[in-house]
Amino acid sequence: MAKFAGLSEQQGHSPRRKKAVLLINLGTPDAPTSSDVRRYLAEFLSDHRVVEIPKLVWKVILHGIILRTRPAKSAALYKSIWTEQGSPLLDITRKQSEKLQQYLSQTNPDVEVHYAMRYGNPSIASVLKSMHETGVDDITVLPLYPQYAAPTTASSFDAISKELMTWRYLPSLQFIHTYHDHPDYINALVESIKNDFEKNGKPKKLVLSYHGMPKRNLTLGDPYYCFCKKTTRLVVESLGLHEDDYITTFQSRFGKAEWLKPYTDATLEELAQNGVDDVAVICPAFSADCLETLEEIQCENKEVFEEASGKHYRYIPALNDDELHIEMMANIVRKHL
Ligand SMILES: C=CC1=C(C)c2cc3[nH]c(cc4nc(cc5[nH]c(cc1n2)c(C)c5CCC(=O)O)C(CCC(=O)O)=C4C)c(C)c3C=C
Ligand SMILES: [Fe+2]
Ligand SMILES: [Fe+2]
16 A cells, blocks of 8 residues: 555646635534543543643543543533534534635635534544545635634644645645734624624623633743733724723633633632622634533623622623624635635
């Protein structure tokens, strides 16, 4: 057998030069069951980009403790957000990809849009393989993480490289590593917040809650924290908000180490206790609603806020398949097509 996957002789001599866009998001279990969540978490948490502690030590903790206890708990949470279409994250990513395909058909009718998940299915390797087989040789990758972070963005790149290492004829490859300050992204967030304020009134505090990360990653040079702060700055400047009107926080802590602060749950509790009883929460790091927004922010943190005497709590949905979000994706990738 040949060492590298090639094209058929005919294809190899006259490549078809097909272009494609590949959207990537984190991934999700196939079903909200303990066994599927276990398989998903095992893949996710074995990624050294995600958990950077020494591999052998981590292997013992992961397989000895975490994968014995967390899957059942996580499966129950996933069940609470699961819909007839399955995982919200996967379903929304599919819709984003279909809408982007429609959107691009006006200006770039020859470009195919595909999507893949970093963990679980459809896997990056399987989607790249099928693109290879149908003659795609020019790929623009848009990981749907607005703020570059090594555990998400770089990990997606790792998975692409791992697959491409097995190919003979490599495609032309464009990799968009961050769009935290892209004017269309900022504008889409601003419009979504304005719509919410018009409908529900301006809250006492706008909480911009980003997915967290161990503080050590920041010290080691990951720009994620600074990119989150810049997104916040551009959004609040455009909205004309005063310093007291908003706060940037970090959610979804995992494990015992210190993560980026201030923590979203502790902040909400403190705000409520100090009489700031009317808040709106938006999660700019999530391009699609998922467990971390629908369960943690919309349900769990609402309870935290209300138990501390908070009165009005609302979650502003992710940009999902909003028209401005799809237009943003089209404008970002078009430059490279
Ligand atoms: C263990 C360390 C983790 C790091 C670092 C991390 C970074 C990170 N994650 C996202 C986006 C998402 N994370 C999601 C779920 C999720 N994240 C972690 C851990 C880390 N994330 C875990 C253990 C889980 C699984 C949930 C659970 O079992 O409780 C999701 C949602 C997936 C879904 O199916 O809905 C997203 C999206 C970003 C942007 C990020 C950046 C620093
Ligand atoms: Fe995460
Ligand atoms: Fe969570």
